[in-house]
Amino acid sequence: MKPSILIKIVNIVFVIFIFAFSCRSFAGLIDFETTASGETPVDNAIIAVDDYFTADGTSVSFGFDTNKDGVIDSYSVFEKIKGGKEGGNSGFMSSYGNRYDEAATGSEALLGDFFLRQKSAYKPFGTFHILYHSINPVTSASGEIWDIDGRKNNTEQFFVEAFNGADSLASILSPLGNSYGKNSLDGKPWAFGFNNLSDITRIEISFIGSKKNGIGLAFNNFSPIKDVSLQSNLIPEPTILAIFSFGIILLSSHRSKKALTLIR
DSSP states (O other): OOHHHHHHHHHHHHHHHHHHHHTOOOTTOBOSSSOTTSOOOOTTOEEOTTOOEEETTEEEEEEEETTOSSSOOBOEEEEETTOOOGGGOOSOBOSSTTSBTOOOTTOHHHHOSEEEEESSTTSOOOEEEEEEEOSSOOOOEEEEEEEEOOBTTBOBOEEEEEEETTEEEEEEEOOOBOOOSTTTEEEEEEEEEEOSOSOOOEEEEEEOSSOOSSOOOOEEEEESSOOOHHHHTSSOHHHHHHHHHHHHHHHHHHHHHHHHHHHO
């Protein structure tokens, strides 16, 4: 094969690869890019407890139990990315861009334009409830919590638990956020997932880090009946692209040298 033809093929494959990853999405996700009624959200708009979001034929609603008495007493809101300080009404602070609601480099596509946060930004939120309104049994689910970072004595961590009624089915502990920057979850998602449970009727998320102030829940990409956490927790896109690019360059170089050898 001529080197010029090989280079063209490499270029086409590379463009396809970039396009696939830049448009990466998972079917059946509630990504908060639309309201429960299918409209475009407005920054800081209310997500009522009786707003039913549907994916894969299963409906769920969201709310907060701020005093942990088992009763939902506060609603969620839509948070638009890169909105600035907003008088304190942002979802999280990262080390990227203008800091407010900015995803880490390579994670922008996963965050999208909107995500869910608690009504009172950066205040202790109690327990976040995901309530199922499903006829059929639900055995799997997954979702993302963003920007789990912190300091050694000011940590962030979340506890996620799936229930059937009052019975606990399974629980997951998030990584401990005790640092910032590229080697942490600063501006990045951590995805939890449940598999092969009997019937999930509710999922609860609680904050258990040592931090007392500036506590926020940035929640996104909830899959009500499938566990897609593995896809969300894949190697960051820039790393994959770098590895792929390096491999393509080596392949191209090898083929070119081989072609030149044959010509001689």
